[in-house]
Amino acid sequence: MDAAPYQRIVAEIRERITSGRLRPGDRAPSTRQITREWGVAMATATKVIAELREQGLVDPKPGAGTVVRSVRRKREPDLSRDRIVRVAVEIADADGLPAVSMRRIATELGAATMSLYRHVGDKEELLHLMADTVAGEAIRREPPTPWRACLEYTLRLLWTVCRRHPWVAEALSMTRPRPMPNLMRYSEWVLAALLRTRLPTEELLLAHLNLFGHVRSLALTWQSEAWARQDTGLANDEWLDGHEAEFRRIVGTGRYPALDHLTAQETQHTLDQTFEYGLRLLLDGLERRLGCP
Template structure:
């Protein structure tokens, strides 16, 4: 049976063709994630992997204010000798692989292959895959630069943080899995997020323990929903079935279960307001409800 490439590779191949044929020239905008979703009918996770693959191959770059554009053909090539390696380059190469192929595809051998060096060369910079993943997580978290002057009010400050984290998890679908709530990793850039959240909540009369619980709760809300990014990407790359196609196949089964009368409350609610399995909607709904609850908590402490 012929092998079928996952959707993100087929779409990336088509955009690559447009670039190499001259249809898209240096500096031209390439299809955004939204345009990819609209043109090919795939999910956000797939569209994100398309652009990550093209970036990994050096075909496109992110240009501030313009989006993702066709890269210059004269860009410096990735390091090809062990002497050119550094810890930063190893970590960046690993991030590119995890963005495009998922955290399960990551290995020291895979990173070395992408850099064109022997696997043993990596061990001068990172001692093991586990250390590499921590370095990747810290570098990714460092992409967020909080403003030196925070917006007015604790709620605006927490919203800024949560939405920045949500966008970060979207760019790096593997990141949510790399972080732990029960076993927090000693990552400097993760502590930057904690410092921002605790500053927003401190000084309002809340006990220190409550401030910590509130900070962890909101971070885990963002991370918890973001865990679906990697799972969705893994499923699509393995089965070539989009989220919409999966729902089209399984929704009738759900309705057969619901229509039998065993779950009247659930059936009644869903029939009056069909539910949209949209992760952005779930994130925003949960964020606002959490912050509403924090408002009550702060009012009681004042």
Template sequence: MEPEAPYLRIAAEIRDRVARGELRPGDRVPSTREIHREWGVAMATATKVIAHLRDEGLVSTQPGVGTLVRQSRLVPVPREREPGSAPPALTRELIVRTALALADSDGLEGAAPRRVAVALGVPTKELHRHVRGREDLLTAMLDAVFDEEPWPLGPPAHWRDRLELSAHRTWRMFQRHPWAAPLLSMTRPHLSRSAIAFSEFSLGPLARLGLDADEVMSINLTLTGYVRGTAMSLQPERRAEQDTDLTADEWMDTQTGRLAELVASGHYPGLRYVSAHGFDYDLDALFEYGLQRLLDGAEARIRELGLLPEG
């Protein structure tokens, strides 16, 4: 018999601590660095331990807090329901809400129908009475997250204000649900009712300017792509923080020596200039800077077409 992989052995030991009550729901499990020190394994192995426990549904990771035992343990579901037991009161809303919670905790892979069924304590086939499959579930999830923040009762009439409001609203949604950024495909979009209504909020005022259809869609998709592209860094950053227990700023602190070497080499004058004057990396500020420059470019293009007054 082949020896058990170290990460599986360590995961089993942590699972036993939960079973014995030494780690209770909401308690923090050993971090990758603590696993590295306690069990004497490589950081890559420690990372696999946390990933395995997360895939089992035993733990979830909260950015800035750590990896915690789930409040509600996820346990395997028997293929057949116990004789005489009542079926769970499944609804489409409950399934979607559960999938959202799993995706927020573990990324989009956490919302796989099998994982959702395990979380609800039902066989996977029971979900298909309410959702037609994974694509239907993902579309329903997009509908839900786009509907979370209501539109203002009196939306701005000016086209630029509309686009700016829409971009900020999308950015906030991606910050709450980073998994939604890769899901919102630019080439094969899910036909989400709410996402289409979101686009309409920007398309309408652009069309009323007199732009042709190509210009209207190009401006809208360029802005959407910018927001989505910036948000694509959110999920990997959360996972990196989960795996290393280091925030982005803390990780950069570990790179100061290497950065100093690169600056001192004299080969990178631009990097030397920025390093000497300082740069406060703030993703929200960076997002806002890029958004305003894109809107400036759209405004310049609309003026060039003679659809806005000069000045």
């Protein structure tokens, strides 16, 4: 997805600052200058200035407008893309993806917020680096050769990554995949296994996307559940218990006989069980499509 206009302007001004073309104490472009230079509305220009302040790049200065923030000269910690990504992963695992910001990471590292942009372009790039890192760390061996065993291994491994790090689901896209080397290994394994089935070429990508979609859709559900637990303090079964009476009242009207039958069984399934059942259905269907006995 293309960046919003204000984000592109912020990125350009940030590049001027990090490259030294705008130095500490220099006047940053005013809202009026932004409207003229980039041809945007005053509301967009105001949003640009607010975002630059949020990122710790500029400060308001009475009588001078907005100026590039002056940073006290002190020894900066040794920074690298790897350190930034690992701290971001720790924050996301502990507090969720919304808690990840350049300012929070800089605070954890004891660095200036601006210094992070020398290694990571923006939060979107950071998210993809985070996802690719944890996906790579999960890989311990190559998958087995038989096509079904290979698919089971690969998809279960990706599901494990999403279970350990619920925020990873946001970095996975079926329609706009990003070039991420470790996650591309998963795709390579799936496609290589499908090639061994002699599935018609025109169906390879369709099969791959359906298998991938099974993992991602449940991973997004798992992410939502993780957020809900964090926000409410209630596990899924505790939340259901709190709404059981209202469900039974509606079902008891007689308008929902199938739901009434299911509710009477009092069966519940975990997302792990749902994942395994769906994976088995997909692979059984693929075997039938291939004419396997």
